[in-house]
Amino acid sequence: MQLSYLQQKYPWLKLHADKISEYIPPDYYNSILKEYVFNSVTDLKLFSNYLDSKIRPLPIIRALELGFGSGRATDIFLEHIPRYTSLDMVDLSPQMIDYSQKKYRNQRGISFIRSDTINYFSSAKNKYDFVYSLWSFSHSVHQHLIHDPSKSEYVKNNILRFIKNNLESNGKLYIIHFDSQSEEQTILFKQWKKVFPIFSDINIQSPSKLLIDEVSNICLREGIGKMSTTHLVGDPIRYESMNEALETFMNFHMETYFNKSNDVEEIIDELKQDFNTYQKENGIYIKPGCFIYEFEKR
Secondary structure: OOHHHHHHHOHHHHOOOOOOOOOOOHHHHHHHOOOOEEOOEEHHHHHHHHHHHHHOOOOOOEEEEEOOOOOHHHHHHHHHOOOOOEEEEEEOOHHHHHHHHHHOOOOOOEEEEEOOHHHHHHHOOOOEEEEEEEOOHHHHHHHHHOOOHHHHHHHHHHHHHHHHHHEEEEEEEEEEEEOOOOHHHHHHHHHHOOOOHHHOOOOOOOHHHHHHHHHHHHHHHOOOEEEEEEEEEOOOEEEOOHHHHHHHHHHHHOOOOOOOOOOHHHHHHHHHHHHHHOEEOOEEEEOOEEEEEEEEEO
């Protein structure tokens, strides 16, 4: 089947980012993003609850957001921590940076840094009381590993370097990380493993999750600090139609990577088969999952 025919059937296939840094346009990102809910509590509410209980009481907040995207978590931070001293925001996408610079042009003390998380860790000079990342941390880790799995030591060492050198005493780190064993991510990893060998075993957690756990164990062993981990199974996300599910998975989750692939027809057919497993009378219902990491440095 010709790609042009598929694009007529699925016009959203025409969107394609040649580089990971381009990703998808911010407005489209906002429109296609689904709400993530865990036991009737959204991911943003989980974050706001953490801010209120652990961060708001602190007197001085020099904060860092990793992979801010269109500012979902940024909005929550600014709402709940109005007394922050500075907020550094790191993202690899120039589109997201431009969007957020305009969005927060009237906010004081915000600096924008174009970088992926791991590379920023390798050269960061500033020190922080609080560092957070909702969902995006794994993307940076995987971008270093998909082409060269041997870079896991580079990634691990830079995370440890940052924690030791750039996180203040009693500083806190908060990460929401996807669960690769969830219904949602299992569907994705079936496709990713076709092109990236590090994802070949979909019966274990993702390399980024395993690496965070390794760093956590090192920090505990060396007395640097302690990480707590909470695993949550999400409420099912509803997709009204097969087309909506396909567009969300192909363009949002898989970042348009396969849209011009010679195997795109096969990939779409396989996604349909997976979606049929979760089909009900009024839609397709697929559960996400996450791990919430909370770290405090000694």
